[in-house]
Amino acid sequence: xxxxxxxxxxxxxxxxxxxxxxxxxxxxxxxxxxxxxxxxxxxxxxxxxxxxxxxxxxxxxxxxxxxxxxxxxxxxxxxxxxxxxxxxxxxxxxxxxxxxxxxxxxxxxxxxxxxxxxxxxxxxxxxxxxxxxxxxxxxxxxxxxxxxxxxxxxxxxxxxxxxxxxxxxxxxxxxxxxxxxxxxxxxxxxxxxxxxxxxxxxxxxxxxxxxxxxxxxxxxxxxxxxxxxxxxxxxxxxxxxxxxxxxxxxxxxxxxxxxxxxxxxxxxxxxxxxxxxxxxxxxxxxxxxxxxxxxxxxxxxxxxxxxxxxxxxxxxxxxxxxxxxxxxxxxxxxxxxxxxxxxxxxxxxxxxxxxxxxxxxxxxxxxxxxxxxxxxxxxxxxxxxxxxxxxxxxxxxxxxxxxxxxxxxxxxxxxxxxxxxxxxxxxxxxxxxxxxxxxxxxxxxxxxxxxxxxxxxxxxxxxxxxxxxxxxxxxxxxxxxxxxxxxxxxxxxxxxxxxxxxxxxxxxxxxxxxxxxxxxxxxxxxxxxxxxxxxxxxxxxxxxxxxxxxxxxxxxxxxxxxxxxxx
Amino acid sequence: xxxxxxxxxxxxxxxxxxxxxxxxxxxxxxxxxxxxxxxxxxxxxxxxxxxxxxxxxxxxxxxxxxxxxxxxxxxxxxxxxxxxxxxxxxxxxxxxxxxxxxxxxxxxxxxxxxxxxxxxxxxxxxxxxxxxxxxxxxxxxxxxxxxxxxxxxxxxxxxxxxxxxxxxxxxxxxxxxxxxxxxxxxxxxxxxxxxxxxxxxxxxxxxxxxxxxxxxxxxxxxxxxxxxxxxxxxxxxxxxxxxxxxxxxxxxxxxxxxxxxxxxxxxxxxxxxxxxxxxxxxxxxxxxxxxxxxxxxxxxxxxxxxxxxxxxxxxxxxxxxxxxxxxxxxxxxxxxxxxxxxxxxxxxxxxxxxxx
Ligand SMILES: Nc1ncnc2c1ncn2[C@@H]1O[C@H](COP(=O)(O)OP(=O)(O)O)[C@@H](O)[C@H]1O
Ligand SMILES: [Mg+2]
Numbered sequence: 001x002x003x004x005x006x007x008x009x010x011x012x013x014x015x016x017x018x019x020x021x022x023x024x025x026x027x028x029x030x031x032x033x034x035x036x037x038x039x040x041x042x043x044x045x046x047x048x049x050x051x052x053x054x055x056x057x058x059x060x061x062x063x064x065x066x067x068x069x070x071x072x073x074x075x076x077x078x079x080x081x082x083x084x085x086x087x088x089x090x091x092x093x094x095x096x097x098x099x100x101x102x103x104x105x106x107x108x109x110x111x112x113x114x115x116x117x118x119x120x121x122x123x124x125x126x127x128x129x130x131x132x133x134x135x136x137x138x139x140x141x142x143x144x145x146x147x148x149x150x151x152x153x154x155x156x157x158x159x160x161x162x163x164x165x166x167x168x169x170x171x172x173x174x175x176x177x178x179x180x181x182x183x184x185x186x187x188x189x190x191x192x193x194x195x196x197x198x199x200x201x202x203x204x205x206x207x208x209x210x211x212x213x214x215x216x217x218x219x220x221x222x223x224x225x226x227x228x229x230x231x232x233x234x235x236x237x238x239x240x241x242x243x244x245x246x247x248x249x250x251x252x253x254x255x256x257x258x259x260x261x262x263x264x265x266x267x268x269x270x271x272x273x274x275x276x277x278x279x280x281x282x283x284x285x286x287x288x289x290x291x292x293x294x295x296x297x298x299x300x301x302x303x304x305x306x307x308x309x310x311x312x313x314x315x316x317x318x319x320x321x322x323x324x325x326x327x328x329x330x331x332x333x334x335x336x337x338x339x340x341x342x343x344x345x346x347x348x349x350x351x352x353x354x355x356x357x358x359x360x361x362x363x364x365x366x367x368x369x370x371x372x373x374x375x376x377x378x379x380x381x382x383x384x385x386x387x388x389x390x391x392x393x394x395x396x397x398x399x400x401x402x403x404x405x406x407x408x409x410x411x412x413x414x415x416x417x418x419x420x421x422x423x424x425x426x427x428x429x430x431x432x433x434x435x436x437x438x439x440x441x442x443x444x445x446x447x448x449x450x451x452x453x454x455x456x457x458x459x460x461x462x463x464x465x466x467x468x469x470x471x472x473x474x475x476x477x478x479x480x481x482x483x484x485x486x487x488x489x490x491x492x493x494x495x496x497x498x499x500x501x502x503x504x505x506x507x508x509x510x511x512x513x514x515x516x517x518x519x520x521x522x523x524x525x526x527x528x529x530x531x532x533x534x535x536x537x538x539x540x541x542x543x544x545x546x547x548x549x550x551x552x553x554x555x556x557x558x559x560x561x562x563x564x565x566x567x
Numbered sequence: 568x569x570x571x572x573x574x575x576x577x578x579x580x581x582x583x584x585x586x587x588x589x590x591x592x593x594x595x596x597x598x599x600x601x602x603x604x605x606x607x608x609x610x611x612x613x614x615x616x617x618x619x620x621x622x623x624x625x626x627x628x629x630x631x632x633x634x635x636x637x638x639x640x641x642x643x644x645x646x647x648x649x650x651x652x653x654x655x656x657x658x659x660x661x662x663x664x665x666x667x668x669x670x671x672x673x674x675x676x677x678x679x680x681x682x683x684x685x686x687x688x689x690x691x692x693x694x695x696x697x698x699x700x701x702x703x704x705x706x707x708x709x710x711x712x713x714x715x716x717x718x719x720x721x722x723x724x725x726x727x728x729x730x731x732x733x734x735x736x737x738x739x740x741x742x743x744x745x746x747x748x749x750x751x752x753x754x755x756x757x758x759x760x761x762x763x764x765x766x767x768x769x770x771x772x773x774x775x776x777x778x779x780x781x782x783x784x785x786x787x788x789x790x791x792x793x794x795x796x797x798x799x800x801x802x803x804x805x806x807x808x809x810x811x812x813x814x815x816x817x818x819x820x821x822x823x824x825x826x827x828x829x830x831x832x833x834x835x836x837x838x839x840x841x842x843x844x845x846x847x848x849x850x851x852x853x854x855x856x857x858x859x860x861x862x863x864x865x866x867x868x869x870x871x872x873x874x875x876x877x878x879x880x881x882x883x884x885x886x887x888x889x890x891x892x893x894x895x896x897x898x899x900x901x902x903x904x905x906x907x908x909x910x911x912x913x914x915x916x917x918x919x920x921x922x923x
Contacts, residue, residue: 179617179619180656182618182619183643183649184644184673184721186644199658
C-alpha cells in the first residue's frame with residue numbers, strides 16, 4: 001500500500017516537474033534572459049546600451065509613433081468591433097452566422113497579408129482601380145503609406161478581436177435586466193445607454209486592452225505601410241537596427257524590446273485596474289434578450305454591415321487576387337495580360353519561396369502537434385490540480401503570447417546566440433530557433449481551449465477511472481485526452497493557421513535556408529515584386545479559408561467559443 | 568388600477584404550442600395567482616401580458632386598452648405594467664436608490680420629487696437607509712424587496728410577479744408572503760402572481776388559475792379549487808387529492824350515490840351531474856375514516872411518521888393498482904403490511920365534461 005502511494009506520488013511529481021520544466025524553458029527562461037541582458041549587457045554590468053538607446057531621438061520618435069498608431073488603431077477597432085457586436089447581438093438583423101464568419105476572417109489573415117492586400121487595392125498600380133477606371137497616375141503616392149493608413153488597417157485587423165469579446169459579454173447579459181428597464185418605461189436607446197453599455201464596460205475595457213497590446217506589438221502592418229514612408233514604430237525600428245547591425249546591436253535592441261514590453265504591460269495593468277473597480281459579475285443562465293426590432297431600419301443596417309464586409313474583406317482580397325494575376329507591376333489586367341505565371345514562379349521556380357512553403361508548413365505542423373501534446377497535462381494541472389503555483393504556471397504560458405512578438409524574438413536571439421551549453425549545439429541561424437519561438441508563443445492557443453474544455457467536464461469522470469485503479473498516465477491517455485481532444489485539436493488548428501503565415505518572429509530570426517512564408521512575402525514586397533507577394537498571399541488566404549471551413553465540420557463537438565468564427 | 572382581460576390567447580414557439588386558447592378575466596384590484604407545474608407556460612403567459620412576447624392568437628386588454636393582438640403589440644415600455652422577476656433582475660451597476668428611481672428618471676421626474684418617492688418606496692418595503700448600497704451587498708430577501716420597491720415606485724396599475732419567492736429559504740418566504748399580502752391590501756393594485764407552490768397561491772390569491780401543458784384548466788377561488796376540482800389534474804395537483812374511478816348510481820341536487828371499489832358511497836357533485844357509468848371522484852384525506860367492519864379493505868404499504876400524526880400509503884385489497892394516501896392522528900399505531908378497513912364519507916365527482 002505504502003509503496004503504491006509512493007509510486008503514485010512519483011508519477012505525479014514527474015508530471016508536475018516535466019510540465020514546469022517545459023513552461024520554464026519556453027517562458028520564464030527567455031524572459032529572464034532578456035531582463036538579464038538589460039542589467040548585464042554582454043555578461044558584465046553596464047548602462048551603456050540603455051544610455052545609447054534612450055539617448056537616441058529615433059527611439060523616442062518610434063515610441064511616440066507606436067503610441068500614436070496604438071491608440072488610434074485601438075480606438076478604431078473598439079468603435080468598429082463594439083458597434084458590430086451590438087448590432088449582431090441585440091437586433092433582428094438577418095444572416096448573422098455568415099456575417100460573423102466573414103467579419104472575423106481578417107483576424108485570421110496575417111497582418112502583412114492584410115497590408116499587402118490593401119496596398120494593392122489602393123495603389124497606383126491597382127489592377128482593380130484600373131479595371132474600374134479610378135487608378136491614380138503611376139508614380140503617385142499610395143495614400144496608405146501614412147499614419148492614418150496604419151491606423152485604419154490596425155482597426156480593420158483588430159476590430160474583430162473586440163467584436164468577439166464584446167459579443168461574448170453580450171451573450172451573458174440576462175434578458176431580465178433589459179426587460180426590467182423596458183417595463184420601467186425606458187425606450188430602446190435609453191436601455192442601451194443606461195443599462196447595456198454600462199454592464200458591458202468590463203468586456204469593452206478588456207477588449208480595449210487586448211486591442212492596444214496587439215496594435216502596439218503589430219509588425220506586419222507598420223512594416224509594409226510605415227517603412228516605405230520612413231515612419232518607424234518600435235517593432236520596425238528593432239527590425240531595422242538588427243538587420244543593419246547584426247548581433248552586435250543585440251543589447252541595444254533588447255532595451256527597445258523591453259520598452260515595448262513595458263508599454264504593453266502598462267495597457268494590461270490599466271485594464272486590470274479599471275475592470276477590478278467595475279466588476280459586476282453577471283452570473284446567469286437565463287436566455288438572451290429578445291432582439292430589438294429595427295423595423296424599416298433593418299435593411300439599412302444590413303446593407304451597412306455587408307458593405308463593411310465588402311470593404312474590409314472582399315475588396316482587399318480581390319485586389320490581392322487581381323494583382324497576383326498580372327504579369328508585371330503596373331500593367332492593367334485584361335485577357336492578354338492575365339497569367340498564372342506568378343503562381344508557378346513562387347511555387348516551383350523561386351527556390352527560397354518553395355523552400356519557405358516547406359519550412360512554414362513543417363514549422364506550423366510541428367508547433368501545433370507539440371502544443372497539442374503539451375496542452376493536455378498542462379491544462380490538467382491548471383484546472384484539476386489547483387495549487388497556489390498552478391495559476392502562476394498558467395500566467396507563464398500566457399506571457400509570451402500576451403507580449404509583442406518582437407519581445408520573444410529578441411529574447412530567443414539572446415538565449416541562443418551562443419551554442420547550447422554542454423551539448424554545444426548551435427541553434428542560432430537555424431530553423432530550430434524559429435521552432436522554439438513559435439512553440440513558446442503559440443502554446444497558449446492550445447492550452448486555453450483545453451482549459452475551457454476541462455472546465456465543462458465533470459471531474460468525477462476522472463475520479464471514477466482513478467477508483468477503477470487507472471494510473472495517472474493511463475487516465476490521461478484513456479479518459480482526459482479523448483474528452484478534451486476536440487477542443488485541444490481546434491487549438492492546434494488555430495496554431496497552424498497563425499504560424500503558417502507568421503512574420504513578426506520569423507522576420508527577426510530567419511536565416512538563409514530557414515525562410516518562412518511571411519518572410520518571403522515581405523522580401524518580395526520590399527524588392528518591388530508585389531505580384532509574387534500577392535500570389536503567395538492568395539495561396540495562404542485560400543489555405544486559411546479551407547482550414548476554417550474544414551474545422552467548422554466538427555464544430556458540433558467543441559465547447560462554445562473555441563472557434564472564433566463560429567457564431 | 569386596471570382590469571386585465573386575456574381573450575383566447577395562443578402562443579407558439581417555432582411550432583411548439585406553449586399556450587393554447589387561454590382566456591382569463593382579472594378584475595380591477597384582484598390578486599390572481601397562476602399555478603401550475605414547471606414548464607406549463609406560466610412565464611410565457613406573464614411575458615405576453617408584459618409585452619415581451621407577441622401573441623400568436625387572441626388579445627390582451629389592460630384597463631380596456633388593447634395591448635396585444637396578432638397585429639398590434641404595444642411595446643413593454645408603454646404598457647405601465649410593473650414586473651418582479653424570479654431572479655430579481657437588479658442592475659448591478661446601480662445603487663439601490665438608482666435601481667428604484669430608474670423609471671422616474673426615465674420619465675424625467677424632477678430630482679427632489681424623485682428623491683421623495685424613492686424614499687417612500689424604500690420605506691414601504693422596510694429598507695430605509697439602504698439607498699446607497701449596491702445590490703451585491705444585499706441578502707436575497709432584501710434584493711427581492713428592492714425589486715418590489717422598484718416596481719412600486721411608479722405606481723403601476725398592474726403588477727406581475729414571476730415566482731418571486733422561489734429563490735428564498737422557507738422562513739423568508741413566509742415573511743415575504745405577508746409583505747405581498749399587506750402590499751396588496753394597502754394599494755389595491757391588480758396583481759398577477761405566478762407560482763408553482765399551491766400553498767403560496769392559496770394563502771395569497773383571491774382567485775387561482777391552474778394551468779397544465781399550456782391550457783388553463785380551472786380559474787376559481789382557492790376554496791372552490793379545493794372542494795370542487797374541475798379535472799383529475801387539478802384534483803391531484805391541489806393538496807394531493809386522490810382520484811378514484813366510480814360508477815354513478817344516482818345524482819340530484821348536488822348529491823350523488825356511487826360505487827367505488829365495490830362499495831356504495833355518498834358524494835358531492837355539481838347540480839347538473841348526469842348519471843354516467845365511468846366517472847372519477849376526488850377524495851381528500853379528511854374524507855376517509857377507519858372502521859372495524861364493513862369498510863373497504865386495504866393493505867398498508869408505508870407509514871410515515873410526521874410529528875403529531877402519520878401519513879399512510881396503502882393499496883386496496885381488490886387487486887386494482889390504485890394508491891391511497893391519507894393522514895391519521897397519532898394514537899393509531901400502524902405499520903407496513905397491516906390490513907385495515909376504511910370508509911369514504913364524502914368526496915367530489917369530477918364533472919363529466921372533463922372526464923377523459
Ligand atoms: N423563447 C422560447 N423559445 C422556445 N420555447 C420556449 C421559449 N420560452 C418558453 N418556451 C417553452 O415554452 C414552455 C413553457 O415555458 P414557461 O412559460 O417558461 O414555463 P413555466 O414558467 O410554467 O415553467 C416550455 O416548454 C419552454 O421550453
Ligand atoms: Mg417560469
